[in-house]
Amino acid sequence: MSAIRAYGMDRLAEAGELSDTWNRALDWLAGKAAGAVTPGVFLDTVEGPLAREQENLAAAVSHSAARSDHRHVPLAVALARLQYQQEQLTAARTLLAGVLERVRGPEDRSAALALAARSACLQDDHAAALAFAQEAVAAGRTGRHPGRLANALDALAAARLCRGEFSDAVAVFAECLDVVRTLGCPLDLALCRHHLAWALLQAGRAAEAEQLMQECLPELETNAPPGQVTAALHTAGAIRLALGDVDAAERRFAEVLLKAPPGESFHGLYPLEGLAIVAAERGDLQRSLRLYAAAAAMRRRIDTEPEAHWWGQVEAVVARVRERVHPSGVSAAMAAGRRLRGARLVAYALRGTQVRSVRQESVQTAGSGRVDAVGQPPLTGRESAVAELVAEGMTNQQIASHLGLAKSTVAGHLDRVRDKLGVRSRTQIAVRVTGRVAGPEPGLHTDV
Numbered sequence: 485m486s487a488i489r490a491y492g493m494d495r496l497a498e499a500g501e502l503s504d505t506w507n508r509a510l511d512w513l514a515g516k517a518a519g520a521v522t523p524g525v526f527l528d529t530v531e532g533p534l535a536r537e538q539e540n541l542a543a544a545v546s547h548s549a550a551r552s553d554h555r556h557v558p559l560a561v562a563l564a565r566l567q568y569q570q571e572q573l574t575a576a577r578t579l580l581a582g583v584l585e586r587v588r589g590p591e592d593r594s595a596a597l598a599l600a601a602r603s604a605c606l607q608d609d610h611a612a613a614l615a616f617a618q619e620a621v622a623a624g625r626t627g628r629h630p631g632r633l634a635n636a637l638d639a640l641a642a643a644r645l646c647r648g649e650f651s652d653a654v655a656v657f658a659e660c661l662d663v664v665r666t667l668g669c670p671l672d673l674a675l676c677r678h679h680l681a682w683a684l685l686q687a688g689r690a691a692e693a694e695q696l697m698q699e700c701l702p703e704l705e706t707n708a709p710p711g712q713v714t715a716a717l718h719t720a721g722a723i724r725l726a727l728g729d730v731d732a733a734e735r736r737f738a739e740v741l742l743k744a745p746p747g748e749s750f751h752g753l754y755p756l757e758g759l760a761i762v763a764a765e766r767g768d769l770q771r772s773l774r775l776y777a778a779a780a781a782m783r784r785r786i787d788t789e790p791e792a793h794w795w796g797q798v799e800a801v802v803a804r805v806r807e808r809v810h811p812s813g814v815s816a817a818m819a820a821g822r823r824l825r826g827a828r829l830v831a832y833a834l835r836g837t838q839v840r841s842v843r844q845e846s847v848q849t850a851g852s853g854r855v856d857a858v859g860q861p862p863l864t865g866r867e868s869a870v871a872e873l874v875a876e877g878m879t880n881q882q883i884a885s886h887l888g889l890a891k892s893t894v895a896g897h898l899d900r901v902r903d904k905l906g907v908r909s910r911t912q913i914a915v916r917v918t919g920r921v922a923g924p925e926p927g928l929h930t931d932v
Contacts, residue, residue: 489543506547513537513544514555517562525631525664525672526638528568528599530709538566545579557583561596568603569711571749571786577603590627594620598639605646606750608789613643634663634672638679648792650687657683674703678716685719686793690726697723714740714751721758722794734762738837741830742911748877750788752830753779757790757798759833764801769809770817776802777821778829826877827914834915863904868917870897871905875914 496502516533534541541563548556560583567576580600587593597620604613617640624633641656657680664676677700684693697720704716721736740755756779763772776798783790790798806814824832863871866887873883880898884891902908905916 509540510544510548510553510555510559513541513562514558517558525634525667525669526675527595527635528565528602529675529712531569532562532565534562535566535569538563541566549582557586557588558592561587561592561599564596564603565599568599571606571788573603573607573787577607590623591629591632594623594627594632594636597623598636601639601643605642606788608646610643610647613646614640617643630663631667631672634660634667634676637663638676641679641683645683645686645791645793650683650793653683654680654687654689670703671707674700675708675712678704678712678719681723682719685723685726686791690723693719694723694727710743711751714744714755717743718754718758721755725758725761730762730765733758734837737762738834741833742909744830744911748782748786748826750783750786753783753788753790754794756782756829756833757794759837761798761801764805769805770813772805773802773809773814773817774821774824775833777818778824778833781822782825782829827875827911828877830911831875831915831917863901867897867901867904870894871901871913871917874898874901874910875917 493502496505513534516537541559545556545559545563547553548559560579564576564579567573567579577600580596580603584593584596584600587596597616601613601616601620604610604616617636620636621633621640624636627633637656637660641653641660644650644653644656657676661673661676661680664672667673677696681693681696681700684690684696697716701716701720704713708716717736717740721733721740724730724736725733737755737758741752741759744752744755756775760772760775760779763769763775789795809817869887870883873886878886880891880894883889884894887894898913901913905913907913907916
């Protein structure tokens with residue numbers, strides 16, 4: 485508990501107002517949680533109204549649990565959903581385990597079980613994922629909200645995919661699509677088409693998957709949450725790879741890395757693995773091994789497992805690469821890949837691909853006061869230090885602590901760095917800084 489929060493609690497207790505304040509806070513948060521489950525189908529992938537209240541929500545969950553408050557269950561499910569979205573999967577599953585049997589109402593129960601199924605899927609717990617999803621669908625069929633049934637069907641299809649049951653997954657996604665068509669929501673329809681396309685790809689039906697992606701990708705790129713956009717772009721890249729269009733696949737995977745959320749996330753893992761396959765197809769064998777090793781190390785750090793079919797494809801390619809590289813070269817490349825992390829990993833993965841587009845974008849924005857690398861205003865010493873720490877993957881708060889600055893001062897330096905480099909995102913800063921001051925990563929410039 486922060487010092488300010490503790491001070492406020494003490495003052496409220498002294499005034500005899502603490503109990504009433506807690507009651508009002510729980511009512512307000514529970515109302516927000518209830519409002520978060522009414523719109524849309526795919527609750528677990530869309531940021532809800534409580535995303536900015538996580539600290540208060542966690543305090544409310546703890547407070548309500550200690551008092552057996554009736555508001556504890558919906559608040560706990562809402563917090564578990566936030567944790568799932570932030571890839572805190574163990575925390576989400578632990579919280580859900582304590583409340584699932586107490587969720588009342590078929591729609592609410594179906595939604596909570598679907599969330600548990602998705603969390604189990606990402607942790608490679610296939611048996612639990614299937615059991616949760618099947619129960620979610622059963623609850624959804626007894627309710628009156630077709631959107632909750634569609635959400636449960638989507639979770640069940642995902643569980644089937646995790647188990648390698650591709651034909652069954654396609655059938656369940658198709659049923660989900662039939663339900664979603666009745667709801668009149670273009671974004672939910674596009675999301676469902678994307679999920680079906682991914683299943684069709686894994687079932688060996690790439691041409692059908694490509695047709696679905698052509699139908700849904702424009703809507704997703706315009707209106708979907710960032711995580712859904714990156715997932716769809718990866719699917720589009722994987723389809724192009726299956727159809728033999730290596731150049732288009734590379735462009736899609738690079739685009740995903742530029743759009744992926746900052747920090748280590750499963751959204752960045754699949755395109756890294758995709759680029760490892762692309763590198764192997766082009767004969768850039770050590771680059772393939774480095775990207776593979778970097779992605780595998782990241783998967784271990786964030787405790788997430790790939791879908792078996794995709795991972796089998798990656799492993800098969802890497803096995804062929806290993807056969808063509810001397811064992812000492814394999815060891816060196818894998819060790820170098822494992823050292824790549826954060827923004828420097830993204831910058832390395834983008835070299836020679838989407839990096840060119842980042843630099844071209846800088847030229848195109850020159851008319852608005854920005855300038856390209858040629859003749860651009862030099863960064864000051866402090867600006868360079870901040871930019872290099874961004875490239876290391878630090879947040880603004882971490883940079884502020886490291887340099888002894890205020891967080892607002894760091895933000896101001898970053899604004900000037902963006903203007904001088906002619907870029908917008910932290911990833912683009914990392915790409916430019918890595919190219920300007922770091923050169924190739926140690927041990928990453930010699931192919932065998």
